[in-house]
Amino acid sequence: MLHTVNKSPFQNSSLENCLRVAQPGDVILLLEDGVYAASAGTAKSSLIEQAVKRHTVYAIDADLKARGLANLVKEVRVASYGDFVDLVEQHPVHAWL
Amino acid sequence: MAATGKKVMVTVRKAPHGSIYVQESIEVMFIFATYDMELSVVFLDDGVLALHPGQDTKGLGIKGFMASLGALVDWEVTKVYVDRQSLKDRNISEDAIITIGRDEETDAPIRPRVLDSAEIAAMMAAQHSIVSF
């Protein structure tokens, strides 16, 4: 299962809601404002620090670069849109809008 | 038009009235119910607020969609689920959520079926596609 999250964790609880339902082994993809969750050392970093123990977590490269984010939680993998396509090919997808 | 009975889920996670998402998601449910697919509907997170009893939009001048929700079963939208934790978090009693129809034989009210998040996750993983609002 692939879960996409496009909201800043500082703005609403979509990421927390997603992580509550997602099962171990499910993949999380952060895009749009969702990528702010991947930043290291923030008040919300623990969400992803915990998530990576159960899930593979990706963040869209173009969204990270657009926002100037480079200091990421270590285990987060940077994904291109092409990687996004590959993940969709491998998993059914739910968007946590 | 192909007709293959694929599993399709509609998830509703937005609160009603503050935006149109719940209403337009119900329009999707009604149309999808007429197609040959295995449709399920899940209310979770703020989406469960659409099932809050006693909603009245008259004062807003908005038609609202409570009548539509109350007729889901009549429209053959029968696999309707709601997340237990989301109800609990918002202090909505499982017995108080709105009814979505009545049993044809007994006339007993039918409410969305309350599920744990793990059950919802398992259902999600089994879908061909999920339309999320």
Added chain:
Amino acid sequence: MKLSVLVLEGPYNHEASDSAYNFIQAALAKGHTIRGIFFYDDGVYNATRLMDPPQDDRHISKRWSELGATGIDMIVCVAAAKRRGITNEVLVPNIRISGLGQLASLIDEADRLVTFGD
């Protein structure tokens, strides 16, 4: 793989439309087929030819229209469009107005549906 895409937000205000477009371009580059793109909710605003952004910015409806010209089925939901004043007269070429049943067909005829919204 055959993909269908659902766009639920209007252009410019939200990134959904851009994310959908970038995703679709990547899918096409990998040789996948886009069975169709369906615009719903405020997503119907993606289809208006009346938009006229500054020259140095992307022209979102033109971009969709160009994708439609390659043969991808581009559909605006009639009920959502009527609410918002999107009619055949204001559509860019290569996008058509049709019912939600078309979304059901796009799902049925694709291997996956990917939803972009707010």
